[in-house]
Amino acid sequence: MPRPVRFSAPEARARGGGDVAALLRHPTLANAVDRALAEQRPQIADLALPVSAAQEIALRVIPMEPPLADGGRLVILLSDRTRERAVERMRADFVANASHELRTPLASLIGFIETLRGPAEDDPAARSRFLAIMAEQSERMRRLIDDLLGLSRIELNEHQPPTGAARLAEIAGAEAAALEPLLRRRRVTLAQSLDEAAVAAPADAEQLAQVVRNLLENAVRHGREGGTVQLSVARVEGGGRLPARPGVLVAVSDDGPGIPREHIPRLTERFYRVDRGRSRSAGGTGLGLAIVKHIVNRHRGLLLIESEEGSGASFRVWLPAATEG
Ligand SMILES: Nc1ncnc2c1ncn2[C@@H]1O[C@H](COP(=O)(O)OP(=O)(O)OP(=O)(O)O)[C@@H](O)[C@H]1O
Numbered sequence: 480m481p482r483p484v485r486f487s488a489p490e491a492r493a494r495g496g497g498d499v500a501a502l503l504r505h506p507t508l509a510n511a512v513d514r515a516l517a518e519q520r521p522q523i524a525d526l527a528l529p530v531s532a533a534q535e536i537a538l539r540v541i542p543m544e545p546p547l548a549d550g551g552r553l554v555i556l557l558s559d560r561t562r563e564r565a566v567e568r569m570r571a572d573f574v575a576n577a578s579h580e581l582r583t584p585l586a587s588l589i590g591f592i593e594t595l596r597g598p599a600e601d602d603p604a605a606r607s608r609f610l611a612i613m614a615e616q617s618e619r620m621r622r623l624i625d626d627l628l629g630l631s632r633i634e635l636n637e638h639q640p641p642t643g644a645a646r647l648a649e650i651a652g653a654e655a656a657a658l659e660p661l662l663r664r665r666r667v668t669l670a671q672s673l674d675e676a677a678v679a680a681p682a683d684a685e686q687l688a689q690v691v692r693n694l695l696e697n698a699v700r701h702g703r704e705g706g707t708v709q710l711s712v713a714r715v716e717g718g719g720r721l722p723a724r725p726g727v728l729v730a731v732s733d734d735g736p737g738i739p740r741e742h743i744p745r746l747t748e749r750f751y752r753v754d755r756g757r758s759r760s761a762g763g764t765g766l767g768l769a770i771v772k773h774i775v776n777r778h779r780g781l782l783l784i785e786s787e788e789g790s791g792a793s794f795r796v797w798l799p800a801a802t803e804g
């Protein structure tokens with residue numbers, strides 16, 4: 480039965496490939512229309528349109544009883560849900576990734592517990608070796624859970640700008656000092672250049688300390704064993720790749736293997752690691768830079784990553800500076 484279309488939004492015409500009548504013949508939509516007419520009740524359904532970039536449409540067919548003055552009997556509402564669906568998929572991926580990351584150390588713990596109760600029961604040497612691995616795996620799970628909780632806390636307040644000011648030289652100095660044991664373990668020399676006049680505002684000092692910590696840890700852990708890491712904090716006037724207003728620049732660079740160009744845009748994705756095996760053995764969960772990015776976004780700052788494969792990586796964070804007076 481032909482169903483003339485009385486009115487249609489220009490948007491719907493554009494989305495339907497220019498032909499609303501053809502859209503009405505889509506089996507899902509046609510079905511919903513039939514049901515709405517037969518049952519005289521609103522119908523809802525989901526529809527995927529195979530146009531150039533696939534679109535996911537939520538549709539709602541509403542019967543009009545009595546019919547509209549011009550004879551119209553149905554109103555069809557099409558809403559583009561492509562973005563929401565992408566967000567839903569991202570969430571599902573995230574949960575799957577997080578569970579997978581937790582399952583790996585958990586499986587190893589369960590395995591060792593079984594071994595310790597059975598075959599290794601009377602083997603003190605094996606027992607102490609296994610306990611060391613178990614301690615390491617539980618530490619890994621603890622770190623992962625801390626990072627996940629931290630990330631969700633930061634995401635919750637990402638749209639609420641920080642208040643207060645952050646004296647970055649002080650913060651960076653304290654983080655560098657706290658890193659001493661890791662520096663010694665990796666035989667890394669840390670060169671610091673900290674300008675006391677570098678004060679970010681509005682800023683959350685605790686979050687910025689985490690930014691410095693995550694970047695420093697990466698440079699030491701993913702950089703070269705026995706290498707040198709440069710940490711600098713400075714006031715900058717802006718311009719070039721930086722916003723054209725006074726700011727503060729925190730830079731961390733190393734002389735390690737660097738990062739292949741194609742990976743750079745994806746580094747701030749959760750759980751993204753260039754070399755999964757290597758990062759995991761370095762104790763990484765792949766959340767550090769995701770946390771950095773969220774904090775920088777909250778501060779309306781900028782994260783710049785540069786790397787030449789084979790000759791180190793440089794991470795710079797620009798933040799708005801406190802205005803004097
Ligand atoms: N300075 C660096 N040099 C080389 N690769 C790096 C450097 N910093 C980060 N990367 C790469 O980027 C990836 C993501 O870093 P990120 O800090 O998000 O995770 P991680 O260090 O693996 O784990 P986490 O920080 O959660 O403990 C790392 O796994 C590593 O492959």
Ligand SMILES: [Mg+2]
Pocket residue numbers: 693696697763765766767768
């Ligand atoms: Mg890291």
